[in-house]
Amino acid sequence: MRPRAIPEVLRPLPIRVRPRPAETVASYVVRLARANHLQPSHLHAYLCGPPDWRGAPDLGRLAVLCGRPGSVLQRALTGPTPARQPTPEPLGGPRPPTPARTPKPRHNTELAATAGHHDQPLEASAAPAIPTSQPAPALMASPTAAWTGRMVDRKVTSTGVISFANTNYSVGRAFTGQMVQVTCQDGTVQISRGGEPLRAWSRRHPAAKEASIGPDRSHDRGEVALDQARRLAPLDDLASDPRVVHRLVDPTGSVSFAGRYYLAGHALTGQVVGVRCAGGIVQIIHDGELVRAWQQRHTPQQEQRMHQRPNIQQRTANARPLTSAPQHQPAPAGQP
Amino acid sequence: MTRPGWTITPGWGWWRPRRCGRWCTGRRLTLLNRHAISARRGLIVSGAAGTGKTTAITQLGKTHQLIDRQRHPSPDLDRIPVVYVTVPPAATPRMLAVEFARFLGLPITARANITDVIEAVCGVCCDTRTALVLVDEIHNLQLSTRNGAEVSDTLKYFSERIPATFVYAGVDVERAGLFAGTRGQQLAGRFGLIGTVAFPYASEWQGLVATLEDALRLYRHRPGTLVRLDRYLHQRTGGMIGSLSHLLRGAAIEAILCGSEQLTRHSLDAVGLDHAAHRHGATGTRRQPAHP
Numbered sequence: 001m002r003p004r005a006i007p008e009v010l011r012p013l014p015i016r017v018r019p020r021p022a023e024t025v026a027s028y029v030v031r032l033a034r035a036n037h038l039q040p041s042h043l044h045a046y047l048c049g050p051p052d053w054r055g056a057p058d059l060g061r062l063a064v065l066c067g068r069p070g071s072v073l074q075r076a077l078t079g080p081t082p083a084r085q086p087t088p089e090p091l092g093g094p095r096p097p098t099p100a101r102t103p104k105p106r107h108n109t110e111l112a113a114t115a116g117h118h119d120q121p122l123e124a125s126a127a128p129a130i131p132t133s134q135p136a137p138a139l140m141a142s143p144t145a146a147w148t149g150r151m152v153d154r155k156v157t158s159t160g161v162i163s164f165a166n167t168n169y170s171v172g173r174a175f176t177g178q179m180v181q182v183t184c185q186d187g188t189v190q191i192s193r194g195g196e197p198l199r200a201w202s203r204r205h206p207a208a209k210e211a212s213i214g215p216d217r218s219h220d221r222g223e224v225a226l227d228q229a230r231r232l233a234p235l236d237d238l239a240s241d242p243r244v245v246h247r248l249v250d251p252t253g254s255v256s257f258a259g260r261y262y263l264a265g266h267a268l269t270g271q272v273v274g275v276r277c278a279g280g281i282v283q284i285i286h287d288g289e290l291v292r293a294w295q296q297r298h299t300p301q302q303e304q305r306m307h308q309r310p311n312i313q314q315r316t317a318n319a320r321p322l323t324s325a326p327q328h329q330p331a332p333a334g335q336p
Numbered sequence: 337m338t339r340p341g342w343t344i345t346p347g348w349g350w351w352r353p354r355r356c357g358r359w360c361t362g363r364r365l366t367l368l369n370r371h372a373i374s375a376r377r378g379l380i381v382s383g384a385a386g387t388g389k390t391t392a393i394t395q396l397g398k399t400h401q402l403i404d405r406q407r408h409p410s411p412d413l414d415r416i417p418v419v420y421v422t423v424p425p426a427a428t429p430r431m432l433a434v435e436f437a438r439f440l441g442l443p444i445t446a447r448a449n450i451t452d453v454i455e456a457v458c459g460v461c462c463d464t465r466t467a468l469v470l471v472d473e474i475h476n477l478q479l480s481t482r483n484g485a486e487v488s489d490t491l492k493y494f495s496e497r498i499p500a501t502f503v504y505a506g507v508d509v510e511r512a513g514l515f516a517g518t519r520g521q522q523l524a525g526r527f528g529l530i531g532t533v534a535f536p537y538a539s540e541w542q543g544l545v546a547t548l549e550d551a552l553r554l555y556r557h558r559p560g561t562l563v564r565l566d567r568y569l570h571q572r573t574g575g576m577i578g579s580l581s582h583l584l585r586g587a588a589i590e591a592i593l594c595g596s597e598q599l600t601r602h603s604l605d606a607v608g609l610d611h612a613a614h615r616h617g618a619t620g621t622r623r624q625p626a627h628p
Contacts, residue, residue: 010443011441011544013441013442013443014416014440014441014442014460014464015414015460015463015464016414031443034461035463036442036456036460037455037456037458037459037460037463038443038456039452041503042443042445042447042452043443044450046443046445100473248567266525
């Protein structure tokens with residue numbers, strides 16, 4: 001039964017809730033309803049407005065009820081766009097599956113207008129290869145393929161920006177905490193993640209600063225750039241490589257490998273990843289793709305013992321899904 | 337129970353007994369009920385029309401809100417210390433609950449039942465630290481009818497759920513049957529009754545006239561003119577604060593419109609008053625309180 005339209009002036013709710021960064025609209029509506037002791041379905045219908053009282057919440061009504069400007073909500077919230085704007089599909093075909101617990105990034109012009117810190121994203125006439133802040137089209141060459149030796153990894157800060165050559169470039173709060181790849185070519189700073197172009201900005205840093213950036217520079221000590229890890233240890237023979245072991249990512253986002261913990265990322269928590277050590281680089285592979293690479297911190301003896309006794313380094317909680325077929329082998333003589 | 341001599345005086349010292357300098361009743365009740373678990377005491381303001389019941393309870397709410405804001409000055413705190421609702425005519429429990437929700441700003445759809453509305457109202461009132469609930473026009477409540485009894489039960493339920501002091505105001509509620517029957521006895525056992533009467537011609541009346549004159553913003557008005565006309569004003573209004581306010585405001589607006597910018601005896605004569613005051617002026621008798 002549809003609620004009847006009540007011709008009344010919208011008023012702010014008595015208890016106002018602050019939106020969290022990269023929170024979905026649905027989550028924010030539920031928190032807002034719970035704080036005001038309302039049923040979330042009722043508040044959602046009220047936010048949708050007449051005549052249907054269903055669908056996506058209206059941004060204007062949500063802004064009035066929560067007592068915050070609509071621009072603030074657009075900048076903070078993700079998920080289905082509050083302004084009833086359909087999320088455009090990337091022109092390059094369907095997007096690869098997003099890892100678990102990864103907020104779905106927004107791709108609309110309003111986000112670009114509000115998330116930019118300094119300048120607006122490039123217009124189509126300024127950068128034909130990457131028209132706007134919309135998802136870069138498929139006609140743009142893959143950043144990995146067009147790598148010119150200046151691609152670096154950067155971790156997106158809590159404000160949704162990355163630092164490149166002492167200059168901040170916005171990526172979007174939806175990518176907070178994730179690793180992105182940055183390259184600068186022909187006066188355009190291109191930001192991509194996992195081979196998928198995200199944003200493009202005109203260069204604001206001086207060229208002299210760019211020359212000092214090494215291709216393997218990384219924020220975290222011991223982390224290796226993905227393209228460098230791919231070059232040093234190609235992922236061609238993953239299926240037949242006996243060095244690949246499977247690990248369950250623990251709640252801290254790490255995997256145990258040869259007595260050491262290597263960070264795979266919070267987005268992969270609870271998922272099984274493949275781990276191997278090749279050429280002094282520990283590669284973490286998920287769905288056939290290299291997601292993180294670290295310099296080897298374990299000793300060759302530890303790795304040898306691990307391969308002789310698989311799962312011995314697994315914690316009990318993590319080992320449960322992998323021990324359905326126990327493969328414990330007797331320890332060789334002379335081994336503890 | 338009517339207490340002769342209890343009058344309504346504007347300003348901070350409202351509701352103070354003339355013959356007793358103790359603390360005002362409303363503030364004392366709010367402090368008394370602050371940590372009460374159940375059986376909170378309330379207040380009923382009863383009196384004839386135009387004696388300032390609504391003015392008195394809204395002044396109480398304003399005073400309490402100012403005190404609460406002084407104690408909790410942070411603007412980030414979601415506090416609604418005072419709730420003011422009016423009992424609609426032919427009220428049902430759902431209508432009363434929706435009145436509470438409308439004051440609080442809760443969006444209520446047509447499909448929301450009374451349980452949802454009451455839960456939302458009580459939850460928000462508890463979270464926002466509501467300490468004073470003012471219910472006006474309580475004489476619309478007829479305990480002899482089924483809906484009236486259910487509304488009374490709803491108010492009782494609100495008073496149990498919300499840790500606040502409830503203040504009712506209405507016209508001659510004790511004669512309207514509010515204290516009759518089982519529910520009426522329960523109300524009588526928890527609520528004190530304060531009767532509002534007209535102002536006698538005394539120093540309080542002169543103080544009231546002086547206060548209202550100070551609030552005037554007329555360019556050519558001579559201060560002290562209305563104070564000298566206090567006997568005339570008392571004779572015309574019968575000591576009713578509502579009639580006095582209507583008379584002075586009407587004359588002030590007329591003075592602004594015609595450009596005279598001052599109040600005189602002649603301009604006051606030109607303003608018509610309510611029927612009760614007009615009848616009082618014709619007979620020349622002082623309006624008697626409903627329950628001396």
